[in-house]
Structures are given as structure tokens and as C-alpha cells.
């Protein structure tokens with residue numbers, strides 16, 4: 001008896017393999033809407049990156065030590081001494097940003113295709129929670145290398161909690177495990193990053209994917225008028241869509257390895273709570289909120305700023321219940337498409353202003369200082385005289401030096 005037959009017989013005599021096989025066949029044989037194409041791969045890419053983050057994260061955990069004395073040294077050890085440690089650390093650090101990017105692109109795709117409408121409202125709602133968990137992964141992971149930039153970016157980031165009305169002080173204390181960022185904060189962020197969030201995301205993804213499979217992918221027809229996806233209508237999930245997904249996963253692996261080699265994340269200087277770097281900026285995905293908060297000043301500024309940053313998330317969460325039109329095709333939804341575009345362009349503008357704020361830049365041969373609010377001020381005397389103290393060095397934390405994960 002061949003090994004294959006042996007295994008089949010063993011399983012057949014114990015379990016109802018026909019039902020299990022039938023289930024798998026049904027899943028692979030599912031039809032997808034006729035417009036399913038390359039824009040439908042961002043969900044699978046997000047899933048692939050989550051798996052890659054889990055594997056590289058487990059490898060990092062074998063040597064990482066979550067204490068102020070050892071965290072930075074252990075990352076140095078992984079990079080310099082452990083076989084392929086540099087590679088999986090880089091893939092983890094780049095994977096974090098790419099995963100957030102893929103989740104955002106997937107959200108944009110489902111939004112503009114009206115896929116959040118009945119009967120897929122809850123698929124969207126679980127998606128919004130997944131998005132929040134994904135960026136929280138980024139925030140908590142950022143502190144773990146315990147370098148200057150991660151330490152101070154976390155100090156600034158957690159300080160925003162203080163702006164929440166009534167409970168702000170308590171919230172900041174709770175997140176930090178004290179009044180300031182210490183080893184206590186590192187322990188908390190570590191537990192959240194490696195235990196709480198991975199399990200939370202796994203649970204949310206199981207529900208998300210189950211709901212997605214239960215309702216099938218959305219066609220572009222109006223709500224309650226979707227044609228059933230049967231053999232004559234739509235495209236097969238296997239092999240057509242699976243092939244597309246395999247191609248993009250291969251490309252993603254190539255992108256990850258190329259970025260790891262060509263543009264590695266630095267380990268940076270160990271955290272020094274007594275030495276504040278000049279300008280600290282968060283990662284790109286927090287830049288829009290970081291910049292938005294700056295425009296709210298005065299007695300109620302902090303409170304209004306927190307409201308302004310929370311409203312987009314609340315809108316996202318409840319959007320399937322606010323958008324009552326039955327159409328899905330973007331051409332038939334001018335209001336929803338305009339709202340989406342305004343949100344996207346607004347986030348891009350705020351992010352760009354946040355990135356360039358408090359730096360000196362050259363536009364068309366003329367040197368400018370970009371102030372706190374993102375307003376350009378011409379520097380007299382051109383490139384030679386840059387009178388704004390420390391402005392140029394401000395560029396480093398946000399983009400030039402990729403601090404670490």
C-alpha cells in the first residue's frame with residue numbers, strides 16, 4: 001500500500017472525509033463576480049502579510065528581551081549574530097508598513113465598489129475593527145526596539161491620551177503604566193503586541209472571512225438585485241483568482257526582500273529618557289492625525305482635536321448604515337464617491353503637511369522653511385542662509401532614518 005493510500009485509509013476509517021472533501025471542493029469551486037480582478041487581491045495580500053508578520057514575529061521573539069536594559073541590545077544581537085536575523089527583522093519592520101498599506105487599499109477598493117452595503121454591513125464593520133487593530137500593532141511594535149526615536153515618539157503619542165476629556169490623565173497613566181514612559185510601558189506594549197493583538201486579529205479575521213464567504217463577494221448590481229453567482233455567471237475562484245493571488249504574493253515577497261536589502265531600517269541609538277531629540281514625528285500612518293491635532297489650540301483645542309480625529313473612525317464604522325442608496329456602481333453613487341475622495345485627499349494633504357512640517361525644503365531652486373502648521377516661509381539668501389534653528393535636522397526622524405520595529 002502506498003503512503004498516500006495508507007493515510008487516506010487511516011483518515012477514512014475514522015472521519016467523515018467525504019463531507020470534509022465536499023466542503024473544500026465547494027469553497028474552491030465558488031464563483032466570484034464578473035468584475036473580480038487585480039483590485040480584489042488586497043484582502044489576500046493583507047492576509048499574507050499578517051501570516052508573514054506572525055512567522056517573523058515568532059522568530060524575533062526567540063531572542064528579543066522586553067526590558068529597558070536588554071531590548072535594544074537584543075535587537076542588535078538579532079541583526080548582527082543570529083542566522084538571517086537581519087533579514088527577518090527587516091521583513092517584519094517593512095511588513096508592518098506594507099500590511100497597513102494593503103489594508104487601506106483593500107478598504108478603498110471595498111468602499112468604492114459599494115461592497116459594504118446589504119448584506120455585507122457586518123463584513124465592513126469587522127473590517128473597521130481590523131483596521132484599528134492593525135494600526136495599534138504598528139504603534140505598540142514601534143516602542144519595542146527601545147531606541148531614541150521609538151521612545152520619544154511613544155512619549156509624544158501617549159501624551160495625546162491626556163487630551164481626552166475627564167479621563168485623559170487616567171488614560172495616559174494606564175497606557176504608560178506610570179506618569180512617564182518607562183520599562184513598565186515597554187512591558188505593557190510588549191504584551192499587547194505579542195499576545196492580545198495577534199489573538200484579537202485572528203478572531204476578527206475568522207469572523208471577517210466567514211462573513212465574506214457566507215455572502216460571497218459583492219457584484220456591482222444594486223442591493224437586493226444581485227444575480228446569484230452560478231456556473232454561467234461570474235468567474236471561478238479556483239484556478240482563476242487563486243492564480244492572481246499567487247502572482248501578487250510572489251511579488252510581495254520580492255518587494256519585502258528588496259526593501260530589506262536596499263533600504264534597511266536602522267536600529268538607532270538606545271533610548272535616553274534624559275535627552276529629547278529635536279523633532280519627533282510618528283510613522284506615516286499616524287501623520288494625518290498628528291497634523292490635524294496641531295490646528296486645534298486654545299482652551300477647548302485639545303478636546304476638539306480628539307473629536308476631529310475620532311469622527312472619521314466613527315463615520316467609517318457606521319457608514320454602511322448611513323449610506324442608504326441601493327446602488328453599488330461608483331458612477332451611480334456621486335455622494336458616497338465624493339465623500340470618499342474628500343476623505344482620501346484630506347488624509348493625503350494632512351499626511352504630507354505632517355511629513356514636511358518643521359523642515360527646510362527646496363522648491364524650484366528656492367529654499368523654504370515649512371512651519372509647524374505646514375505653511376512655507378521663504379528663506380532669505382537661498383540655500384546658504386538657513387536661519388531657522390534646527391529645522392533641517394527635523395527631517396530625519398520622519399523619513400530619512402527609518403528607526404526600527
Ligand code: HEM
Nearest residue numbers: 040043044046047107110115116124127128131212217218
Ligand atoms: C488584515 C486585514 C484584512 C484581511 C486579511 C481581509 C481579507 C479579506 C478578503 C480575503 C476578502 C475577499 C476579497 C477581497 O480581497 O476583496 C475580503 C472582503 C471584504 N473585506 Fe476585508 N480584510 C481585511 C480588512 C478589511 C477592512 C479594514 C475592511 C473595511 C473596513 C474590510 C472590508 C471588507 C469587505 C466589505 C469585503 C467584501 C468585499 C466584497 O464583497 O467585494 N476588510 N476581506
